Amino acid sequence: MAASPSPSKIHKWPALLLAVVTLALLIYVVWLVDTSPATDDAYASADTVNVVPEVSGRIVELAVKDNELVRxxxxxxxxxxxxxxxxxxxxxxxxxxxxxxxxxxQRTVTAQKFGADSVHAIVERARVASAQTTATLRRTEPLLAPGYVSAEDVDRARAAQRAAQADLIAAQLQAQQATSAVTGVDALVAQRDVALADIALMQLRLEMATVRAPFDGRVVSLKTNVGQFASALKPIFTLIDTRHWYVIANFRETELKHIRAGLPATVHLMSDTSKSFAGTVDSVGYGVLPDDGGLVLEGLPRVQRTINWVRVAQRFPVKIRIDKPDADLFRVGASAVVRLERDTATAAHGRSSG
Structure with a gap:
């Protein structure tokens, strides 16, 4: 008669099978997390600009309303x-x-130039007369001693030479005055350039009084109306750039070694989990503000740690570009769930380096 298995051995098989299944599930979960990291700590984001007037003045026309989509x-x-x-x-x-x-x-300058030219002609005539009287005096003086000319003739030659020299000096002074009197229009032409610059500036300010949308977007945080005095460089409202949408997903630092730019991603928004959106990792963050003291660098994103009595991995933001966003669903700050798909080459590289 064959011996039947003992009851203790029969009860061990379900426990052993459960242990094997649990271990297999654990290995699968670890593999899934390693190959396809996911997080529900994510939110939608887009580039925004503060719409500000570049000139001050009273608003006379407001063509948009809050949360309106503009082109x-x-x-x-x-x-x-x-x-x-x-x-x-x-x-x-x-x-x-x-x-x-x-x-x-310019007309005055032209007349002054004519006058200066005529004075220069007088100078030239006086110079010729002075040269002629000087030469006559030089020929006359040697003839006085032999008696060929009288002393009176020499005196007349000397007087004529002095008079011609004086006329030449007077003409030269008059020529200098006439030349200096020719005032150019260079200064006025320079003033004209300044006037043209002022006109261009006034035209630019007039154009700046009309503000148009720099891109397709949605108006948010509009809290003003017609009649409000707008100050230059003070925001009137914010414009969300709806042309490009992103999701900022905060991943644990232990997962970052497998995340790189270009990885495909699948995104679900909490507002409608039935729809999924394809995306691509745009960049991986390289700095956050620490919660536990140390050096604090302003301007870095802050990611809160929810558990403070154990040491948890820090989270870093991963920026994911959405390929075909739904303009009606995507809102800045909307909660999202992200799963990344790591390619085979990257996974093999990660296992070999490990």
Whole structure:
């Protein structure tokens, strides 16, 4: 008669089978986490700009409302253009007056040049007369001793030479005065360049009074209306760039060795988990603010640790670019769940290096 298995051995088989299944599940989970890291500590993000006027003035037209979707080039708001139009008109009038002054001055300069040319001719004539009287005196003086000329003739020659020399000096002084009197228009032309620059500046300010959307986006944080005085460089509202959406996923530092730019990702938004969005890792963060003291670098993202009585791995932000975002679902700050798909080459490299 064959012996039947003991009851103790029969009870050991389910426990052994359960242990094997548990170990297999544990190995599978470890493998899944290693090859496809995931996190629910993620949120949607997009680039934003503060829409600010570049000139100060009262808002006379507000063409958008809060949370409205706008297109590139669409009118956002307009500041009262009348002060800038008046400044532009004044600058243009100044240019017209300056042009007339330049024209009048140019005529005066032309007349002065004619006068200077005539004076230079007088100088040349006086120089010739002076040279002639000097030569006559030199020929006459040697003839006095032999008696060929009288002393009176010599005196007359000397007087003529002195008079011609004086006339030459007077003509030269007059020529200098005439030359210096020829005032150019260079200074006025330089003023004209300044006037043209003022006109260009006034035109630019007038254009800045009308603010348009720099890109497709959504208006948020609008808390003003027509009649509000807008100060230059003070934000009126924020514009979200809806052309590109990202998800910032915070992964543990122990998982970063397998994460690199270019990895494919699958994203689910908490607002509608039935839809998934494909994405690509854009970059991996290299700094966060520590919670437990030490050096604090301002400007770095802060990721809170939820457990403070044990040492937990720090989390670093991984920026994921969404390929085809849904404009109605994506909102800045919306909660998300992210799973990364690590390629085979990277996984093999990670195992070999380990």
């Amino acid at each position: 590139q080039g669409q009118l956002l708001f307009r500041i009262d253009p009348r002060p800038f139009e008046q400044e532009l008109s004044r600058a243009k009038a100044s240019l017209v007056a300056l042009d007339k002054q330049i024209e009048l001055t």
